[in-house]
Amino acid sequence: MTPPRPPLMPLDDALARLLAQAAPLPGIDTVRTLDADGRVLAQDCISPLHVPPLDNSAMDGYALRRADVAAPGAVLAVTQRIAAGSTGSALQPGTAARIFTGAPVPEGADAIVMQEDCEALADGAVRINAVPAPGQWIRRAGEDIARGAVVLRAGTRLTPAELGLAASIGLHQLAVARRPRMALFSTGDELAMPGEVPPEQMRPGAIYNSNRFFLRAMLQRLGCAVTDLGIVPDRRDATIAALREAAQGHDLIVTSGGVSVGEEDHVKPAVQALGALDLWQIAMKPGKPFAYGRIGAAHFMGLPGNPVSSFMTFAVLVRPFVLRLQGVVDVAPKSIAARAFFTWARADKRREFLRVRRNAEGGLELFANQSSGVLTSAAWGDGVVDNPAGQTIAPGDTVRFIPFADLVA
Incomplete structure (x- = not known):
């Protein structure tokens, strides 16, 4: 008799479990303030002077x-x-x-x-x-900043405005968290790389590896040093070898594909052979399958293979984890109340992330095809509606909108 499937894990519970494992990484870099955009402060910045210094x-x-x-x-x-x-x-x-x-x-x-x-x-x-x-x-002197004031707190992710603020109190260099070292690879015999195989020579069933491009870019935007291990064949020995290599000298391994339970999904047994793995079924759509584990000192996160599922699980689970590794405390994306200009009649038992974009009236329009394989929806949209489980949407309803700027920055 087949044992009953465990219930889907609420997304907030999954994120809390992940963040509980995300101790800030040891090590501090000292960089020029001019070069610190996007880095995370490792120490408070205290002003040695009034700004302005005189009336x-x-x-x-x-x-x-x-x-x-x-x-x-x-x-x-x-x-x-x-x-x-x-x-x-x-x-x-x-x-x-x-x-x-x-x-x-x-x-x-x-x-x-x-x-x-x-x-x-x-x-x-x-x-x-x-x-x-x-x-x-x-x-007045000190109207902006008083001498001795904490101007920027440790854990602040630096933007151009913060760099200017640090410069205004005379800081030409800053102590920042070291860059997380990330290993990235995709699994799947169906994958091909743009530039290596022309479209007219693609074998039947083959697809280009889009996940590799957006995952690498998102990791780099988070300040990571990325080692790209490319595409790993759908064989257990190849997957074990890639994971063993990735675990050396890296803080986190991120993979896409191979975390389901099919016969060609080798990531789960490969991670278990080298370390420990939790395979979670998360109550989110798109993006139900997700894996977290450890291989030696390295964290492991396995993302689903469908492009939009991979994109969204990275945005709502991996991104907060990577920021926490750098000492950022507030890692949750901020939602904005917005008005729906669409109908969503198919309430799902999972929490949904619907790809939308803002219109001239300030409301949200829905991309017609919300399939997890349609990456066009993420390029067309400028954010997602964070829709609770069991919730339908009618035109004029107020919904929770999360801009992509907050999910991929």
Whole structure:
């Protein structure tokens, strides 16, 4: 008698089990701030100075004492000119300083009047045509960053904005998590490589290996150093040999194909021969079969062979795991409430990821064919609807939208 199949594992449970295994990798790299885009901070960045370092002008105009401008039309002698990068002298009563954006505010001045509200006079004086408010157009020292403040936390994945912020406190290099070392290969005798076999010479049943391209690109976007082991034949000995090689000097092995239970699916017994494996049936669509295990010190993740299934399981399971290996704490993609411009009448028992794209009205349109083999849907769309199990969708319903920018960045 065939034993009953275990229930499908909820996706959130699978992710929690994975992240429990994802201890941050040892080792720190020191890189130039200019070269740190996409890397993950290994140490807090603490500011050694105020930003801005001094009170400075937010406008081109005139620095003055408010007490000298009781009413519009006051005339003040202009006694100095202060440009960004220079400093002026203390401002005397009854005088003004011509000042430019970013220039330090002279001692004694308590407001800036923009040049559009002033009239320069022929004798070197200026007429002030507006009464300034206290502190008008003055950016205070430390207004952006105070000395001693933690500007960026360890575990932050650096973007161009963070690089600029680090530079603004004088950091020319940063301590970052080392790059995870990843081994990647595909399994399947049906696979061929573009450029090696022309389309007209493809044998019956053969397909081009698209998974290799997007998986490698996604790993590299996550900051990984990728060793691409290519295509492994559907033989147990070849699979064991590839896994044994991949386990040497790598933190994670990622494969696509061969993790089901067919006679030609050799990944499961090969991993078990070398280490330990959990084969999970996850309640997500596309992407039900998924495997996690260990071979020596290396983690192993086996993805399904269908392209969209492989793409989505990587996005929602592998990506958070790889980020956690680098010390990132918040690894969950952010969903956005959006309005459906489509009907989805076929509620599934699994949590579904429907490929969609935004239209001119800000709503979501559905790709017509949601099959797990139709990679066109991922290229056409700009995100997915994260649809709970058992949920239908009608036009106008509010749904959870996850942009691909958050899943592949």
